[in-house]
Amino acid sequence: MTGRAATLLVALPLILSSLSAARADAVRGARVFQRCYACHSVVPGEDKLPGPNLRCLLGRRAGAGPGFEFSPALVEAGAARGLVWTRATLDRFLADPEGVVPGTTMAMPGLPDPADRRDLLDFLETAGSCRPG
Amino acid sequence: MRQFLLGFVAVLLALPSAATAEVAVQAYPLPNGGGSPHDVAVGADGIVWYTAQRSGQLGRLDPATGKVELVPLGAGAAPHGVIIGPDGAPWVTEGGTNAIVRVDPRTREVKRWPLPAERGYVNLNTATFDKRGRVWFTGQNGIYGRLDPTTGVVQVWDAPRGRGPYGITATPDGAVYYASLAGSHIARVDPETGAATVIEPPTRDQGARRVWSDSKGQIWVSEWNAGNVSRYDPKTGEWRTWKLPGERPRVYAVYVDDQDKVWLSDWGANAMVRFDPESEKFEAFPSDRRGANVRQIYGRSREVWAPESGAVRLVVYRMK
Numbered sequence: 047m048t049g050r051a052a053t054l055l056v057a058l059p060l061i062l063s064s065l066s067a068a069r070a071d072a073v074r075g076a077r078v079f080q081r082c083y084a085c086h087s088v089v090p091g092e093d094k095l096p097g098p099n100l101r102c103l104l105g106r107r108a109g110a111g112p113g114f115e116f117s118p119a120l121v122e123a124g125a126a127r128g129l130v131w132t133r134a135t136l137d138r139f140l141a142d143p144e145g146v147v148p149g150t151t152m153a154m155p156g157l158p159d160p161a162d163r164r165d166l167l168d169f170l171e172t173a174g175s176c177r178p179g
Numbered sequence: 180m181r182q183f184l185l186g187f188v189a190v191l192l193a194l195p196s197a198a199t200a201e202v203a204v205q206a207y208p209l210p211n212g213g214g215s216p217h218d219v220a221v222g223a224d225g226i227v228w229y230t231a232q233r234s235g236q237l238g239r240l241d242p243a244t245g246k247v248e249l250v251p252l253g254a255g256a257a258p259h260g261v262i263i264g265p266d267g268a269p270w271v272t273e274g275g276t277n278a279i280v281r282v283d284p285r286t287r288e289v290k291r292w293p294l295p296a297e298r299g300y301v302n303l304n305t306a307t308f309d310k311r312g313r314v315w316f317t318g319q320n321g322i323y324g325r326l327d328p329t330t331g332v333v334q335v336w337d338a339p340r341g342r343g344p345y346g347i348t349a350t351p352d353g354a355v356y357y358a359s360l361a362g363s364h365i366a367r368v369d370p371e372t373g374a375a376t377v378i379e380p381p382t383r384d385q386g387a388r389r390v391w392s393d394s395k396g397q398i399w400v401s402e403w404n405a406g407n408v409s410r411y412d413p414k415t416g417e418w419r420t421w422k423l424p425g426e427r428p429r430v431y432a433v434y435v436d437d438q439d440k441v442w443l444s445d446w447g448a449n450a451m452v453r454f455d456p457e458s459e460k461f462e463a464f465p466s467d468r469r470g471a472n473v474r475q476i477y478g479r480s481r482e483v484w485a486p487e488s489g490a491v492r493l494v495v496y497r498m499k
Contacts, residue, residue: 080300080320083320084343095342096386149489
């Protein structure tokens, strides 16, 4: 057994445990997503809702994306202020949408609990991933 | 119960740019601690209630003095809609905690009727009363329901096409209709059986957001995606549709006043718009604030109230 394989073997329970935790967070995030469900989807092709489809959201510029007419406030935040959706920027936006993007038309008043936001972001990273399958 | 009497005296601001010879416009700024107003309701006594969704409170404005009081609705509250019941009290669709809430207008006591726990989070939106004093409500995650305040029984039904139920209204003859924003249709609800029947507007994917009945029981619909106002006549099944003026109208709210004039909020024009069904003409009242974002309209005789969520103020249009 190589040293590398031995290291992996030792670390495997920890990796599996953290993967399991991530899945659990995503499952909890799916429940948090019920706060968003009326207007958003992560299902490919489900794009006639009041809000944009959130699949492939991470890494995308704010106010940009196919098949949706974004509010002028969100377009400006992306184009003029360079707002890009990362876990950190989404965390701040989800905590206080109107505070981060004044004039956003998204009516959701915010998720005050950091754990809810973390779980929701885990859900968006998994269920809303761009990766096929 | 704790109450916050802010003693906030508004500077009453006239808006001559939007006023006309027949309509006087007045704005009431709201305290920062109350957050942006989402929905508004005015009672026969002239007192105005509004949902401060972001701060979990119900606001009370006395237009005679400009004084604003904020009533906290409890931990986790994020109220969406407010209407005045036949008892003169404000009734709230409390979206944060999944409950219908009544605030006593005299004592400010907050009474709650939670939705059945097995339903999960439904994203409560708007309510209306039927002729028997029961509250009908919508949940955007795909439900509509009924609360009988005399028995406390809350019933919930799955909407026929899933997510989307948004605005709701009752007609003078007791029928209940709701609009489905995500589903782009309206539905008629039998107030006794609870069964809902889908009715398709003529414009595809129009985004029917809110509904209001006129005095004849015709249903007026604000079409968010299409920028239209449309009218459904339940007696004949006929539709009429009118496109609002401007380059890109986005029609959020609709309300029919006591003269059967139709009031609309157009986010594309940043304006309130009055439509006369007889002359088929529109009259615009542009806001003097950028991104006023009026999400709902409500009124009483000779008064129409609009909460400017983006400008954190309530605006009244008084017919002279």
